[in-house]
Amino acid sequence: MPLRSPAEYIESLRDERTVYFRGQRVPDVTQHPAMHIAIEHAAIDYGLAEEPEHRTLAVVEDDGQPYSRYFKLPRSSQDLLDRSALIELSTRKGATMVCLVKEIGTDCLLALTRVAQQTDAKLGTEYGPRVQRFFAHCRDNDLAMAVAQSDVKGDRSKGPSQQADPDQYVRIVSRDGQGIMVRGCKVHTSVSVNANELFVIPTRAMSETDADYAVAFAIPVATPGLKLIASPYDTHPKNRFEHPLSAEHKMFETMTVFDDVFVPWERVFLAGEWQMAGPLALGFVDYHRFTAVSYKLPLVDLLVGAAFCMAEYNGIEKAGHVRDKLIWLVSYAETLRALTRHSALECVPTAEGLVKPHTLTVNMAKHHFASHYHQALAYVQDITGGLAATAPAVEDFQAPELAGYLRKYLAGKAPYTAEERMRMVNLVQDLTASDFAGYHAVLAIHAEGSIEAEKLAILREYDPQPAVQYAQSLALSS
Amino acid sequence: MPLRSPAEYIESLRDERTVYFRGQRVPDVTQHPAMHIAIEHAAIDYGLAEEPEHRTLAVVEDDGQPYSRYFKLPRSSQDLLDRSALIELSTRKGATMVCLVKEIGTDCLLALTRVAQQTDAKLGTEYGPRVQRFFAHCRDNDLAMAVAQSDVKGDRSKGPSQQADPDQYVRIVSRDGQGIMVRGCKVHTSVSVNANELFVIPTRAMSETDADYAVAFAIPVATPGLKLIASPYDTHPKNRFEHPLSAEHKMFETMTVFDDVFVPWERVFLAGEWQMAGPLALGFVDYHRFTAVSYKLPLVDLLVGAAFCMAEYNGIEKAGHVRDKLIWLVSYAETLRALTRHSALECVPTAEGLVKPHTLTVNMAKHHFASHYHQALAYVQDITGGLAATAPAVEDFQAPELAGYLRKYLAGKAPYTAEERMRMVNLVQDLTASDFAGYHAVLAIHAEGSIEAEKLAILREYDPQPAVQYAQSLALSS
């Protein structure tokens, strides 16, 4: 089966899916004004395969069959570097917004591939072949995929089975020969309104009493009982002049309700094996945080690039404090890039014959990005000036009685015109001081694992013994 | 003349002022959907005088004549503390957005009062009585005032008179027996669309060749030739549920064009005395940064309060990292409060019989606020969770087929309901991750002087001699 074109991808979204926006059922997501933007954006992931200069990166062939590189099982550093480069490229085309419809799903498929084999080996189940078939289904049909992981969690001091309301984590409410019935709700589910398949995996480790919550599966988005309540965040109409990034690039999240959804066994990948909930949750994260740091690269590059431009356009590029801030921004961006690449170069072979990025390094990269992101915004705003919040409108540039004032009074250092300067100011506004900027900022802290989750991973992954023994050998030997 | 009511203030804005919004002339600012919000917001400054519990703070009496406390000449720490408390109160009512229509104008009047006397003493001019009359005019008519200070500046490496285009700083193009003609453009002029009077002062120190740029004056906003081009930033329609702060609170900035505006001598307060441009610019800043730190207090309090609430609603208030972040936020807010109060308690008498807040301390307060503001946003977002960017819409709570899901799945730790929790999540979104949040963030860095300006002020105001002599006495005496 050939790769799908962007148009084919978009057409595939016109089905019976149950999507709500501002209290209203959306009859056709491809026609919805805001969702339309998100869908065109996600289609970038499909368009790359059609661009000659990107074909080699975007597409691989197996036995003469082309398929998206996202589905390539990583077996070397180079595989990971290529995957990272592809994610970076599509996000760059997406104006810093990740496309995600192939990225996150394949992160999940890689984790399922690994954990299914582990589960079969440990517990005598037969998930391996099932996952393999489903993997081929997604790959061969070039599907768009979403992953629902974060449960609503209820009282966070209690586990899934200890909650007053048993549905605070997605769970199996019944099972029969055909499959399982699931209930619950996931939040922060990205690209679900414009995916073909929705994957569901646990959000945390579980204990034996939580067995019904140890559940993983995949369903078509149009499955009965699955209800997607889309967030209205950042969906007001915009023009490209004032919002050069967000006017045409958008990702949707949903509150994802499973109101007794039936899943046939062939699509069930974990059902009660509570011991494997933690490994699956973490296994996904192992790949997904690598995706995350890869797709953050265009974002940090744009912060750097915009800062250099504004320094130049404003004529302050030689000021000591401006240089200091530029250096900080360069270090911020390039340390992320170096750590991201390094995690691929130092990848670790897994028992299943794959490789995974070096987890400690990935988490340090993500933590580096996340914990300094807001400071980066501050520096870019500082260099840009107050116009980032007080610039005139696109229409003012078009009004004959006003355009002259704008051209005269808002020009940058020669030869930069007022329009060039204001376009860059607007980019900075969109990037650092807008609804869209807020979205990026919240994602920086919470997406693909919170800052605290990354810190825990750093402590968990680090082996202190060499350092401890070094300290003891020096302290105790004298 | 009595104090004006909010309605009287609003009615006074219906005049011939030339205001543009998105390329269109605005016939009546009070009827413009976005400006209407800003005007209602600014009217808070007028409403306080009518609230019995705030009357004592908002109004003072002289010879039986009541007038707004903003016009009280500060002669003691208590005067400054009262002024600060009034600014804090009106901003608190304004949901963290300063009202400004009395604050900034009186900051400027205080500076003019001081500098006019200095100028007269030094240069034999007669600005003092003129300023005094104008001061009485504003006070007795309870006027709303805007201040235009930031010039567009052109090539920042050059002074006003060295620019290729002589109009990059506002200047006197001609003068006659009646007054002066001025040309140029100021940016970032706050509340100009809804003020009665617009004050204009220089943005920096000047040299002798810049004499024509050393100009200060006041004009009614409806003066011919004065054109206000309003920024469209954050003017899309909002509902209060999702935007509890910004749906009803708003401040407007304009690009403020002086297209050969005539100003009669009675309203001219500096005209060529280039030596006094710097003192006037700094004299304004002396009071205005004190206003700034005063009006930031509700903002930092709200960050703290929202963080405490979200920690509690999410049931994570005992987690170590959450406590750490709360402590950081408390220190951030209370250090600002302590420094603000301290700058009033340690106020400095001026030669003109007034007091001014302790400049070094004010600048440390402002710098403390500004340089950690983005980190504060990050911590509040961290405690709040990803819902700050993915929450459902107000209409979802109202839709019968969805409301049940929301109530079930988004509830906070008992007894906090989903609606309570989501309202607070929305407040955090509005406060930290929205256009409105971006506005606050850019203002944090640039308004009332940039971070770099505050740093320069700290170095300028600090007397290193005691510390230097202490170091030398210890180093050199042995």
Add this chain to the structure above:
Amino acid sequence: MPLRSPAEYIESLRDERTVYFRGQRVPDVTQHPAMHIAIEHAAIDYGLAEEPEHRTLAVVEDDGQPYSRYFKLPRSSQDLLDRSALIELSTRKGATMVCLVKEIGTDCLLALTRVAQQTDAKLGTEYGPRVQRFFAHCRDNDLAMAVAQSDVKGDRSKGPSQQADPDQYVRIVSRDGQGIMVRGCKVHTSVSVNANELFVIPTRAMSETDADYAVAFAIPVATPGLKLIASPYDTHPKNRFEHPLSAEHKMFETMTVFDDVFVPWERVFLAGEWQMAGPLALGFVDYHRFTAVSYKLPLVDLLVGAAFCMAEYNGIEKAGHVRDKLIWLVSYAETLRALTRHSALECVPTAEGLVKPHTLTVNMAKHHFASHYHQALAYVQDITGGLAATAPAVEDFQAPELAGYLRKYLAGKAPYTAEERMRMVNLVQDLTASDFAGYHAVLAIHAEGSIEAEKLAILREYDPQPAVQYAQSLALSS
């Protein structure tokens, strides 16, 4: 009884006290080479009363009886400001090292005064008059005092009475009609080798089973069974040229062993009233952290002063990064000063008729100081240059064959000579990169409560209700 002279103070230390240094009993602390330095240093606290220009600050009179201001019960902001100024002055004379022999003891006496009254009121004891008599004894005899608070603590996850070894917190092993017998060990006891009286108070709150550990008392340092094991830290001989601070200024800490020490009832101030252990521990801290921030002021001033000098001597005072670091250092020092003063200005009256500094502000001040101290060292070292670790010796300046090279090659920017510059470099080395510097650094973090203790105090002292209610009123009312 008159105030004691420095000589009388020193003479009073020649008694039967049991002090060990490097495994050896010290027969006479005043003759010990290292302790001699510490004693001369502490005598500064006595010398101030004899200096006419400082007499007013150092001495107060009651009914014609002069006594050290340290013993004045604070009843106003001014009393606290005076106390702070006196502490700052004596530390300034002590070249950044606090003298402490009056400071810490009176902090403790103030706490005992308050808690004794609380205990009597609550539990019907009669500690109040006893404390009052002891207070008068110390004041009227102008005594030097040390306070032992930190227990060795054993397993920190367990309380005093839960330890495997019951002596890990100082405890009452027996009691009779004459008094109590105590056993245990305190660490980090400053100035104990050169004090007259040693006060002992609990280190933490206690539960009922810990009653025997709820003990406070005072004993002369020469009391049998009390054994002081002095730390050898930073006791190697030094010359003043290379160590302008530490060659003549020193404080000693001891491990303080109570090997069944008898304390007569008249000197017992808590004995089993476990409920009051916490209040006494915290009551001491309330005053002692105010002492701490007061005595840090000369230290931060010296960092600032040395940085300004080195920038000037090195001729780099105009470099952007140097100015940035100077500004940072100024803000660091002056924010500490402002918060310290403010905590006195906003002091809180106590039920016992005294005032205490505003606890939240004191803790913010201390936390501000402690959490940025190491960064301050880095900036001073940065401005100073590598010579801070590679400078030649005092003897090189005196050697005829070398002095010429030094004068020629190490001169600063005119007119600063090589010797002036090197003296300042040595001061920086002593202050930031030496055993003495390490001592200051560890004290910054741990003395008078660790950074974490200060953070807990900030959270405990802050009332979140106003901020919470503000957030709720904005979020929930719409």
Add this chain to the structure above:
Amino acid sequence: MPLRSPAEYIESLRDERTVYFRGQRVPDVTQHPAMHIAIEHAAIDYGLAEEPEHRTLAVVEDDGQPYSRYFKLPRSSQDLLDRSALIELSTRKGATMVCLVKEIGTDCLLALTRVAQQTDAKLGTEYGPRVQRFFAHCRDNDLAMAVAQSDVKGDRSKGPSQQADPDQYVRIVSRDGQGIMVRGCKVHTSVSVNANELFVIPTRAMSETDADYAVAFAIPVATPGLKLIASPYDTHPKNRFEHPLSAEHKMFETMTVFDDVFVPWERVFLAGEWQMAGPLALGFVDYHRFTAVSYKLPLVDLLVGAAFCMAEYNGIEKAGHVRDKLIWLVSYAETLRALTRHSALECVPTAEGLVKPHTLTVNMAKHHFASHYHQALAYVQDITGGLAATAPAVEDFQAPELAGYLRKYLAGKAPYTAEERMRMVNLVQDLTASDFAGYHAVLAIHAEGSIEAEKLAILREYDPQPAVQYAQSLALSS
């Protein structure tokens, strides 16, 4: 010629070298109490070749001739990784103190090799073969080498030839057929007292008028006219118990005076070619900063290891704030390690057929290390506790009347004994709060280029064009 043994190295230092310590000529550096320690320490670099388990790393063979790996010309990432591993190993054995007698010299030889070829190609000189012969001389005789780079600089706002005293940078005072005569003084010259050869290179770029200052050469340390004035920093006697690191590990710096020193042409590598002074200064830094980040790894590992140990011994390893600090320390150390390795993996081929580490990444690594080093000290001190400045002496553990108290009261959490715990406390003191710690701290900021030099290198090495074009393409295309 075979590799030299440690004993042979030491014996080779007994020559006519002119070394001063505290104003006195040192007749034999191997017999000087403090220098003896430094020499034994440096001999580690020689001892490694004799240890079977390290032979492969320490020694390479060419045509059957073994020589120290330091002299291997790097032609691949693996060569750089091996070089880095060897530097790390010898420093690890040196208890965090770099040995340097082979490291720094070969950094310089690599730079000379590259720049000599560049100079010959550009200016028709014949330095290439000369450098090659000298390289072979050092390699084949397994010499210990020091590098003198930092000039005293005089007035830093002026260049070498603009100084009032022409000798503020090392210069050629005359030249004849035999060679050149040089005069001037370098500071911060490490390991010069215990090297065989001293290399001299320029400290900065030069202009044409500075031609006489563009000079590079090498001389035996015992050359007439060369005078080494050793710094007395951290040379007081110590015992290993209290100073487990510094009692036996030490590096010496000298003020290095060239009092008309003659250098034969065969040893002159730059003499007037002012265009190449900058490239040589930077070429050295390219390799030397890579050496620096390599030898910092044991230091940061020891900070991490000591922190984990103290957390465990103190029984506080589960406290939230302790975990936070451990995570910070792990990230600090492992980010340095990752960037260091990455700079080798991404090495850049040079025109001369060598590779050099990726300069941007090396500088980010060094800047990362240097700019957070003091914070790392603070966290280790925080976890360790106040005993880092108040611990008892080694003799107290040996005194029968005291040892029991120490064992009873200073024990750590079971099973850690008081002695183990105190040994680790002493290690922390030595590492973070001592003269030795101060030395490390000043080196962190200034050695191998200051923090500001690293920042400049980051800005210089970064190519902003891709980021700028990305920003422009997004901003300007709409």
